[in-house]
Amino acid sequence: MSNRREFLGVLPGLAAFGLLSSSARRPPVPAREPAAVGESFPRADLELIERFVRLAHTDLPEVRGMVERQPALARASWDWGFGDWETGLGAASHTGKREIAELLLAHGARPTIFSAAMMGHIDVVKAFVAALPGIQRTFGPHALTLMAHARAGGPDAVAVVKYLETLGDADRRPPSTPLEATTREGLVGRYSFGTGPRDYFDIDVRQDQLGLQRPGTNRRFLVHTGDLVFFPSGVPSVRVVFRVESGAALQLSIADPEILVTATRVA
Numbered sequence: 001m002s003n004r005r006e007f008l009g010v011l012p013g014l015a016a017f018g019l020l021s022s023s024a025r026r027p028p029v030p031a032r033e034p035a036a037v038g039e040s041f042p043r044a045d046l047e048l049i050e051r052f053v054r055l056a057h058t059d060l061p062e063v064r065g066m067v068e069r070q071p072a073l074a075r076a077s078w079d080w081g082f083g084d085w086e087t088g089l090g091a092a093s094h095t096g097k098r099e100i101a102e103l104l105l106a107h108g109a110r111p112t113i114f115s116a117a118m119m120g121h122i123d124v125v126k127a128f129v130a131a132l133p134g135i136q137r138t139f140g141p142h143a144l145t146l147m148a149h150a151r152a153g154g155p156d157a158v159a160v161v162k163y164l165e166t167l168g169d170a171d172r173r174p175p176s177t178p179l180e181a182t183t184r185e186g187l188v189g190r191y192s193f194g195t196g197p198r199d200y201f202d203i204d205v206r207q208d209q210l211g212l213q214r215p216g217t218n219r220r221f222l223v224h225t226g227d228l229v230f231f232p233s234g235v236p237s238v239r240v241v242f243r244v245e246s247g248a249a250l251q252l253s254i255a256d257p258e259i260l261v262t263a264t265r266v267a
Contacts, residue, residue: 044073049076052073052076052088053078053086053088053090053091056088056104057091057092058095058097060099060100060103063104067088067103068107071107073088074105076088080234081218081220081235082232082235082238082256083235083237083256084142084220084232084235086141086142087104088104088109089104090114090115090141091141092104092118093112093114093117094114094141094144094148094152095152096152096153096154098118098153101118101119102119111124113125113128113138114140114141114149116128116160117146117147117149117150117157117160118150118152118157119153119156120156120157122160122163125146125150125164126163129167136164136169136170137169137170137172142233142234143174143233143234143235145172147161147164147165147170147171150164150170174236176223176224177224177226179210179224181208184205186247186248187203187228188210189202189203189249189266190265190266191251191252191263191264191265192265193263193264197215198214198216200263200266201213201214201252202214210222210224210230228242228244235256238255238256239253239256241254241255250265251263
C-alpha cells in the first residue's frame with residue numbers, strides 16, 4: 001500500500017516535467033462509427049487507383065486532395081490493359097504537368113528517367129544512360145518515347161531534348177503499317193473464348209482506329225504491324241493476330257509471346 005501511495009504522490013511531478021506518455025495525458029477519443037471499407041481492403045481500391053491515375057494527367061486540385069488524404073496513392077500503378085502500367089507520376093510526366101509531378105514526388109512517388117526527362121533533370125538522365133546504355137530506347141506508359149517526355153517538359157527540359165538528340169535513338173516509335181479501310185472493317189465483330197458472361201472480345205472501329213475491348217475493361221487501340229498482326233496500344237510486346245479465310249475473319253489470338261487466348265468469331 002505504501003508503494004502505491006508513493007507512486008500516486010509522484011504523478012503530478014511527472015506530468016509537470018512531461019514524463020508521462022502522451023497517451024496517458026491525452027483525453028479519451030470519442031467513439032465513432034468505423035469508416036466503410038471496400039471488398040479489396042486492406043489492398044488498394046482499384047477503382048480509386050484508376051481514377052487517381054486518370055486525373056494525374058491533368059487535374060492538380062483533385063490529385064492534391066486525393067494524395068493528401070491517402071499519400072500511398074502517389075506510388076500506385078494502374079494497368080490500362082495487357083501490361084500498359086502507369087503511375088500518377090508517369091501520367092504527369094508524359095503530359096508535362098510539372099506541378100502534379102512535384103506534388104507526387106513530395107508525397108513519396110518514385111522518380112524515373114521519364115519524370116527526370118520531363119522535369120529537365122539532365123544530370124539524372126545522363127547518369128541513367130551512362131549506367132544503362134540503351135535505356136533511352138525504353139518506352140514509357142502507352143509506349144511513349146523518352147524524347148516525348150522531354151518535349152512535354154517545355155522550356156525546362158530543352159537541355160534534355162538537345163542531349164537526347166545527340167543519342168539518335170531516344171524517339172524511335174513502335175513500327176506500324178497502314179491498314180485498308182475495307183480490311184479493317186472485315187475484322188469488326190465479336191470473338192468468344194469461353195462460356196462466361198464476359199468471355200468475349202469486341203472488335204470495333206472508332207475515329208478510324210481499330211480497337212479491342214473485353215466487357216468491364218479499358219478499350220485498347222490496335223496498331224497494325226503488317227499481315228493482320230497488331231499490338232494493343234502501349235504494349236508492343238503483345239501480338240493480336242487475326243486468322244482470315246476467303247476474306248472473312250474467323251479467329252483472333254493474343255500472345256505475349258506464347259498464346260494466351262484464342263477467340264472464335266461469333267458475330
